Amino acid sequence: MLNAPAAERNKEPILAVLRESVDTAKPLNALEISSGTGQHVTHFAQGLRNITWQPSEFDRQSLASIDAYRAHHNLPNVKPAIHLDASLPCENWGGIQPESLDLVLNINMIHISPMACTEGLFKGAGTILKPQGVLLTYGPYALNGQITPQSNIDFDLSLRSRNPEWGLRDVTLLRSVAERSGLFLEKMVRSDTPNISNLGFS
Numbered sequence: 001m002l003n004a005p006a007a008e009r010n011k012e013p014i015l016a017v018l019r020e021s022v023d024t025a026k027p028l029n030a031l032e033i034s035s036g037t038g039q040h041v042t043h044f045a046q047g048l049r050n051i052t053w054q055p056s057e058f059d060r061q062s063l064a065s066i067d068a069y070r071a072h073h074n075l076p077n078v079k080p081a082i083h084l085d086a087s088l089p090c091e092n093w094g095g096i097q098p099e100s101l102d103l104v105l106n107i108n109m110i111h112i113s114p115m116a117c118t119e120g121l122f123k124g125a126g127t128i129l130k131p132q133g134v135l136l137t138y139g140p141y142a143l144n145g146q147i148t149p150q151s152n153i154d155f156d157l158s159l160r161s162r163n164p165e166w167g168l169r170d171v172t173l174l175r176s177v178a179e180r181s182g183l184f185l186e187k188m189v190r191s192d193t194p195n196i197s198n199l200g201f202s
Helices: 005-021 039-047 060-073 115-128 150-162 171-180
Strands: 028-033 051-057 101-107 129-140 185-190 196-201
Touching: 005 039, 005 101, 005 129, 028 039, 028 115, 039 051, 039 060, 051 060, 101 115, 115 129, 115 171, 129 150, 171 185, 171 196
Parallel strands: 028 051, 028 101, 101 129
Antiparallel strands: 129 196, 185 196
């Protein structure tokens, strides 16, 4: 069971946004793309028992951690984690069918992955979400070409020095990529963490 301090800090604020974004009274099906350690999905599954969660990850070590959290909490509404490469077409996403999901959730992947993963995320979500489904993303973003505060400017420079394909994406760019897949930005919610936002597309 890997532990990410950032996941521990932000899991409750994200859960609060989830509660505002989905129907909490009827059974729903959700896919989390890039589930990380598994701290998020198990927390959300305890807080939203009406949702059946499918966690996924590209990193093999993280897949083992997700399943360890799942076993530890003994949650019937969390499926075994699947290996998922967001840059690949959604036909390669573990057999998930078109228009079968109410929610796709993606936390802190967009800025720490090549743009092909972001494009794949939106294209795949546009296919596997039901007509009224929601894609919720969480992370730091640029807004109208500006990054604030200074800590996020430094973070962006650090990411790009580690991998030139990484870095904070602009909300305008994400909106454009989403619209090509039939998704439209509905709202942006500021997190308690400075300059961290949730973006809701449907």
